[in-house]
Every structure is written in structure tokens, then in C-alpha cells.
Amino acid sequence: MTTARLYTLVQIAKQRSGGYYFVHLINSDGTLKKRRRSLIVQFPSHLGSLPIGSLWKVRGQQSVSQFMVNSFLVYEDVLSATHAAMVQPAKHTLSRWISLNVDGVGEVIANRLIRNRSLEKWVRNADIDALCSVPGMNTKLAKRLIEQWPEEGLYETMDWLDALNLSPSLGFKLVNLFEDKTVDRLTDNPFLLLGLGITYKRVLEVIDQLKLNLSEELLAAGAAMHVAIKRSNSTGSTVITDSELREGVSKLSDTIGATDPGKSAVKQGLLVRVEGGYQVWGAALMEAAVTQKLVECLNRSPGAGALLASWECKISEPVLQQALSEYEKTLPFTLSDEQRQAVLGAVSAPVVGISGGAGTGKTTILRAIIGVYNSLSEGLVCLPVALSGRAAQRMAESIGMPAQTIAKLISDHIGEGKPRFPEHVLIIIDEASMVDLLSMHQLVGLLPEATRFLFLGDSAQLPPVGSGLIFHALYDSPVPFFDLSQVKRQSEQSPIHQFATAVREGEVIIPEMASQALAESPECSIISPPSLDLLTRFWRDAEAEGDRIILSPRRSGDWGVTRLNGHFQEVAGYSREDLYYLDPTKGWIPWITRHNQRIKLGDPILVTENIYGDELDVRNGDLGTVTEVFPAISPEGWYGKAVINGQTKGISQDLLEVLDLGYAITIHKSQGSQWHTVFSLVHRDAKHMLDRSLVYTAATRPTDRLVLVADTLCLEWAIKAGNSANRRRVDIRNKLAGLLTTDSINVSQDNCG
Numbered sequence: 001m002t003t004a005r006l007y008t009l010v011q012i013a014k015q016r017s018g019g020y021y022f023v024h025l026i027n028s029d030g031t032l033k034k035r036r037r038s039l040i041v042q043f044p045s046h047l048g049s050l051p052i053g054s055l056w057k058v059r060g061q062q063s064v065s066q067f068m069v070n071s072f073l074v075y076e077d078v079l080s081a082t083h084a085a086m087v088q089p090a091k092h093t094l095s096r097w098i099s100l101n102v103d104g105v106g107e108v109i110a111n112r113l114i115r116n117r118s119l120e121k122w123v124r125n126a127d128i129d130a131l132c133s134v135p136g137m138n139t140k141l142a143k144r145l146i147e148q149w150p151e152e153g154l155y156e157t158m159d160w161l162d163a164l165n166l167s168p169s170l171g172f173k174l175v176n177l178f179e180d181k182t183v184d185r186l187t188d189n190p191f192l193l194l195g196l197g198i199t200y201k202r203v204l205e206v207i208d209q210l211k212l213n214l215s216e217e218l219l220a221a222g223a224a225m226h227v228a229i230k231r232s233n234s235t236g237s238t239v240i241t242d243s244e245l246r247e248g249v250s251k252l253s254d255t256i257g258a259t260d261p262g263k264s265a266v267k268q269g270l271l272v273r274v275e276g277g278y279q280v281w282g283a284a285l286m287e288a289a290v291t292q293k294l295v296e297c298l299n300r301s302p303g304a305g306a307l308l309a310s311w312e313c314k315i316s317e318p319v320l321q322q323a324l325s326e327y328e329k330t331l332p333f334t335l336s337d338e339q340r341q342a343v344l345g346a347v348s349a350p351v352v353g354i355s356g357g358a359g360t361g362k363t364t365i366l367r368a369i370i371g372v373y374n375s376l377s378e379g380l381v382c383l384p385v386a387l388s389g390r391a392a393q394r395m396a397e398s399i400g401m402p403a404q405t406i407a408k409l410i411s412d413h414i415g416e417g418k419p420r421f422p423e424h425v426l427i428i429i430d431e432a433s434m435v436d437l438l439s440m441h442q443l444v445g446l447l448p449e450a451t452r453f454l455f456l457g458d459s460a461q462l463p464p465v466g467s468g469l470i471f472h473a474l475y476d477s478p479v480p481f482f483d484l485s486q487v488k489r490q491s492e493q494s495p496i497h498q499f500a501t502a503v504r505e506g507e508v509i510i511p512e513m514a515s516q517a518l519a520e521s522p523e524c525s526i527i528s529p530p531s532l533d534l535l536t537r538f539w540r541d542a543e544a545e546g547d548r549i550i551l552s553p554r555r556s557g558d559w560g561v562t563r564l565n566g567h568f569q570e571v572a573g574y575s576r577e578d579l580y581y582l583d584p585t586k587g588w589i590p591w592i593t594r595h596n597q598r599i600k601l602g603d604p605i606l607v608t609e610n611i612y613g614d615e616l617d618v619r620n621g622d623l624g625t626v627t628e629v630f631p632a633i634s635p636e637g638w639y640g641k642a643v644i645n646g647q648t649k650g651i652s653q654d655l656l657e658v659l660d661l662g663y664a665i666t667i668h669k670s671q672g673s674q675w676h677t678v679f680s681l682v683h684r685d686a687k688h689m690l691d692r693s694l695v696y697t698a699a700t701r702p703t704d705r706l707v708l709v710a711d712t713l714c715l716e717w718a719i720k721a722g723n724s725a726n727r728r729r730v731d732i733r734n735k736l737a738g739l740l741t742t743d744s745i746n747v748s749q750d751n752c753g
Contacts (some may be wrong), residue, residue, distance in 0.1 A: 001003020
């Protein structure tokens with residue numbers, strides 16, 4: 001091992017796990033330095049995630065790592081940086097800024113530009129010839145770059161952040177928000193950092209570092225913002241009441257509590273006053289944007305916004321009735337009056353919600369709605385979406401047309417070179433109860449004027465994992481909403497369905513006790529008190545019946561997902577081959593998941609993040625099985641293979657880093673999915689999390705068998721606790737009511753002018 005005596009100038013090329021980055025060495029003239037061996041740098045952990053393309057001076061211990069790849073011995077130089085500093089603190093921000101703000105300049109060209117130390121000089125002197133010397137640049141792009149070049153405040157901001165030891169990734173966001181006044185704004189009110197994910201404790205440290213003498217009012221305002229953010233993260237509410245705010249602030253400091261925290265936070269621009277309490281600005285603005293889009297769609301005149309929307313002018317009740325009657329002739333059954341009204345309402349109004357429990361025919365109604373739309377409209381593009389990958393897959397299978405996740409739809413239409421949305425679209429959101437405020441806000445910001453919405457879901461299911469509430473909030477608002485209550489399928493009158501329906505209505509029914517064998521137990525049964533031995537026996541037996549899953553309310557604890565995954569992996573056979581990967585310093589070693597567990601051949605796996613790409617396209621919540629593990633990395637860069645959602649995929653480094661064991665998953669992760677056999681945990685260890693919606697959501701996941709592993713008193717308590725969605729405070733319903741009345745909603749009619 002050697003110690004680098006001089007700083008080494010590097011540019012980050014690719015991120016690896018564990019804080020390691022593959023880098024390029026840079027010459028003094030900005031060109032790449034040729035090397036015999038690759039260089040890997042481990043940056044200090046406090047720097048956080050570093051953007052690709054950023055330039056750094058690094059210094060530290062350097063060693064040589066060796067490992068085998070396809071029978072070849074490969075060497076890499078690894079530098080553990082004890083000190084790292086940006087060449088210009090703004091360089092990494094500048095690369096991202098250029099690629100996002102200068103049309104025609106993407107990440108590749110932006111990275112080439114920032115490698116030149118004379119770049120700023122060229123821009124300041126408007127030296128177009130010099131800029132055009134960079135591959136990919138031309139006169140037009142050079143002029144755009146000169147016109148859009150950021151002010152000096154960008155560099156001042158990055159120096160300021162660097163001196164405070166704050167993550168450099170903040171710079172881009174701060175400059176976008178406050179431009180060249182960033183340092184002044186943050187010095188006057190450092191609590192603005194709370195809105196960018198900096199902890200309250202860290203902000204107080206910054207105040208101490210800068211030796212700021214802040215007023216009692218500002219300290220109270222900052223504490224109020226911290227309490228509001230913390231409560232939103234823990235409960236999903238976007239509104240905090242005055243009493244909750246006062247109580248939370250008083251716990252931080254008796255002195256701070258003496259000042260009215262809500263009024264102080266509003267005065268300092270940290271919180272917004274709304275009906276029933278306060279909101280942080282981010283949530284308030286996102287709710288306002290979502291509300292505004294829905295109101296605009298509801299108030300849009302038939303045929304307005306797109307030439308292809310002219311069909312709306314010809315729609316009347318007789319026309320709708322006729323179209324639905326024609327569609328019904330293709331069905332082997334007759335729709336109920338309740339279902340017919342939902343179909344007619346969904347086509348006549350531009351924004352509609354439909355809620356119903358299992359067996360009420362939501363899928364049948366959705367097919368009918370699409371069928372009627374197809375017969376009446378010309379040029380309307382139908383875009384079925386869901387929040388999770390498995391929900392989108394099930395939706396596609398049930399309606400016979402492609403469906404995708406909301407995140408994928410957004411990804412396909414945002415960014416340089418991406419196509420715009422068609423001018424006239426119908427957005428169908430299935431499992432809409434899962435959709436959080438951030439996802440909805442990102443979606444509506446991209447949609448055209450002539451957009452129609454159909455929200456389809458079950459208001460009794462869990463609220464979103466993220467903060468906010470959309471589907472539940474539309475209920476009892478001026479938005480047309482249809483409740484389905486009639487069970488249409490005789491098969492849904494099974495004991496499982498009867499139990500789920502009772503839970504949905506708040507009725508406590510304790511299923512029959514399970515026997516000592518799964519096959520001898522009722523199709524809806526309970527293991528009480530919870531027994532891991534009996535659950536293990538049943539889990540083994542369930543393999544012969546079909547697919548199976550274990551659902552738990554929480555990840556930690558004796559009955560949490562992590563321990564259950566470890567236990568059932570051992571039950572499946574711990575001697576199975578491990579999935580290995582290529583570590584930059586240790587070589588070919590077993591992969592360890594973020595929950596400190598190995599992945600073995602034959603293990604069920606869960607995808608925990610979205611990955612979009614031509615070669616790899618997976619979604620958060622996708623499930624699969626490891627089918628092959630390789631003795632060495634393959635020529636394609638794979639460590640093995642897995643079947644995910646019925647498709648075989650190579651396990652690349654990118655996929656490997658988002659995999660977890662999938663013997664057991666949280667109930668939240670199960671939404672939108674179904675299995676033959678479901679084992680659902682309802683345990684006192686998770687009592688603070690339990691409510692009716694958790695029990696109901698788990699009970700609606702099986703198609704053939706439900707086994708509750710529960711304390712009966714805990715199960716009864718959870719059912720009586722009601723739905724946590726009803727306790728989540730948001731302001732969307734109030735915002736809608738303030739902008740919209742039932743009479744103002746435009747329905748399609750035969751009177752377009």
C-alpha cells in the first residue's frame with residue numbers, strides 16, 4: 001500500500017456499491033490520462049452520493065486489488081481518499097445544470113465541457129471558437145451556453161456548502177431555488193435547509209458553526225417546520241394541527257414553546273396556514289398543482305384543448321346508453337344497474353373515481369368503460385397505469401392492453417429528447433388508493449390540457465406509503481365518485497371473501513382455527529396464538545398448492561419481514577449456492593443485501609427500486625426467483641439469472657443492488673398483487689401499526705387460501721381501529737371544494753359551440 005503525496009485530479013465515471021467510484025484521471029489540460037489499470041476511489045462517507053461527471057482532487061492510501069474474471073487475473077488501483085475536494089466546488093453542479101438547462105447539450109457533451117479548466121473563461125469572453133473545439137459542440141449550442149451560463153452566486157454557494165461540510169449534491173437544488181442570493185438567504189434563515197432533507201440537528205450545528213444569533217421567533221419557526229416535516233414522514237399527513245404543532249415544538253424547548261410556533265413559521269415563510277392547521281410549502285404547492293389540474297380538467301369545455309377531443313361534443317345520455325348497450329351484447333352476462341351507472345358516469349365526466357371491494361366487478365367495469373370509449377372517441381389515447389409494477393402487470397392481463405407504472409410513464413416523457421404526451425389522453429389509474437402526492441404531482445405536470453382521469457381502487461385499502469392522499473380525498477369531494485357494493489361473482493362468497501367483507505365493514509369475525517395440517521384446515525383459518533413451527537409446516541405444504549407469500553405489517557421484530565426471510569431461507573436449505581459478485585477490493589465474494597442477508601439459488605426475490613432501461617426494466621415491488629448463479633461474472637456482466645414477472649433477466653450489478661429476499665414482504669408491498677396462498681401476520685409487536693386497512697388489504701391478496709397468524713385480541717383491536725387513511729390529514733379536499741362545485745363540472749354534451 002502506498003500513500004499519494006500529491007492530490008490526484010479525477011472525474012467520476014461510474015458509481016459502485018459501498019461508496020466506491022470508478023474514475024478517470026484528468027491531465028492539467030482537461031484531457032483524460034491513459035492508464036494501464038483502472039482506478040477506483042472510495043470517497044469519504046460524509047460527501048454522500050456524488051454525481052457522475054464531477055471533478056475532484058483526491059488524496060489518500062492507494063493499493064492494488066486483484067480478482068478473477070472469466071479465468072483472467074484483473075488488477076485495479078484502489079484509492080481510499082482521506083481528503084477530497086472539488087476542483088471548482090460547482091463543477092458537479094455545473095455538469096448537471098448544463099445538461100438540464102441548455103437545449104441540445106446532454107450529459108456526455110456537458111461532461112466534456114467541464115473537463116476543460118478554461119470553460120468559464122471561454123464563456124465569460126464569449127469565445128465561440130474555443131467552445132466549438134469541444135467534440136459535439138457547435139455555434140448554436142455555444143451561443144445557448146453563453147446565454148444560459150449561471151451567475152457567480154453558484155460558485156459562492158458551493159464554497160459555502162463545502163466549508164460547512166454539507167453534501168455537495170445540495171448545491172444544484174439551492175441555486176435553482178435562490179439563484180445568486182443563496183448564501184444570504186440561508187444565512188438569514190438556515191432552517192430553509194430542512195426542506196432539502198437536512199436534519200434539524202444538522203441545521204442547529206450549522207447555526208453554531210456560523211455563530212448566528214437568531215431571534216426567538218425564527219428559532220420557533222424552524223422548530224415548527226421540523227415538527228411538521230417529522231409528523232408528515234411518520235403519519236403521511238400533509239397537514240399538522242395547531243395543537244400538534246405546539247406540543248411538538250414544546251418538547252424541543254420550553255423557551256421556543258413560549259412563542260406561537262405556527263404564526264412564527266408562517267411569518268418566516270416556512271409553513272403555510274390552511275384550514276385545520278399548517279402545511280410545509282412543498283406539500284402545499286404540490287396539492288395546489290394537483291388540485292388545479294383536476295379542476296381544469298373538470299371545467300374544460302367538451303371538445304376543448306385538442307382537435308381529437310371533438311367527439312366529446314357529440315356525447316349525450318342517449319348516445320352513451322346506446323354505446324353501452326352495444327358493448328353489453330358482447331358480454332355473456334348482464335351488468336347491474338350499479339355497474340351501468342358507474343360506466344356511464346366514467347365516460348360522461350372528465351374526472352371520475354370508482355371504488356369497490358373484491359368481487360364488485362371493478363375489472364368488468366373497466367373493460368366496459370374502455371369499450372365504450374373506443375366506440376365513441378377517435379384519437380383518444382388510453383394510458384392505463386398503476387403505482388407498482390405487479391399492479392400494472394395484473395391490470396394489463398385483465399384488460400388485454402399494455403399498462404405501466406406511473407414512474408415509467410413519467411420517465412418516458414420527461415427529459416431531453418423524450419416525446420411529449422399525445423394532445424388527448426385518458427389516464428386510468430388502477431389501485432389508485434396507493435398513489436401518493438409526489439407521484440401524482442409529477443404526473444399532472446406533464447399532462448396535456450385535454451386530459452381525462454379515471455381513478456379506480458378500493459377506499460378500504462391502505463393509504464399510500466408516501467405522504468399525502470389522493471384517492472381517499474376525492475371521495476366526498478365535488479369530483480364524481482361511484483361506490484360499488486354489489487358482489488357479482490358467486491365464487492367471491494367464499495369464507496375468505498366473507499372475512500374480508502366483514503373487515504371492510506368493521507365487523508369482527510374470527511376465522512376457524514387451523515388444523516395441524518394445511519390441507520385439513522379451512523380455506524380461511526387462523527393460527528392463534530402465533531406459532532412459527534406451525535407456520536413453517538404450512539408454508540412447506542403450500543408449495544404443492546401454488547404460489548405463496550408471507551405478509552407482515554412491519555420489517556423489524558421477531559415477526560417482521562427481515563427475520564421471517566432469514567428463517568424461511570434456512571428452511572428452504574441454507575446449503576444452496578450463494579449469489580456472488582465482483583467487489584472492487586475483495587474480489588469474487590457473496591452478495592450481502594441491505595438487510596445483511598445473502599441471496600441463494602432458488603430464493604424468491606423482491607425488487608426494491610425502479611430501474612428503467614432497454615436492457616433492464618424492473619419496478620419497485622416486482623417479485624421473482626433466482627434461477628442461476630454463476631461461478632464468475634459472465635461476458636454480459638451478469639452474476640446469475642432470475643425470473644421476474646415471468647421474464648428471465650440477467651442479474652447485473654444494477655439489478656443486484658436493488659434485490660431483497662422475497663419469502664416474506666410487507667403488506668404495503670403486496671398491494672396490487674395476488675397469490676394462491678397468503679399467510680398474514682397480525683401480531684402485538686406491530687400493534688402501533690395495525691388497523692383495519694392492513695388486515696383488509698392482506699385478506700384480499702389470496703385467490704384460494706388465507707391463513708392468519710394472529711393474536712385474536714390483536715386482530716379484534718386492529719379491525720375496530722378503523723382505516724388509517726381516515727386519520728391522515730390533507731388539504732386536497734378543501735382545495736377542491738374551494739375551486740369547484742358539482743354544478744360547475746362540465747360533462748360531455750351535444751351543444752359544443
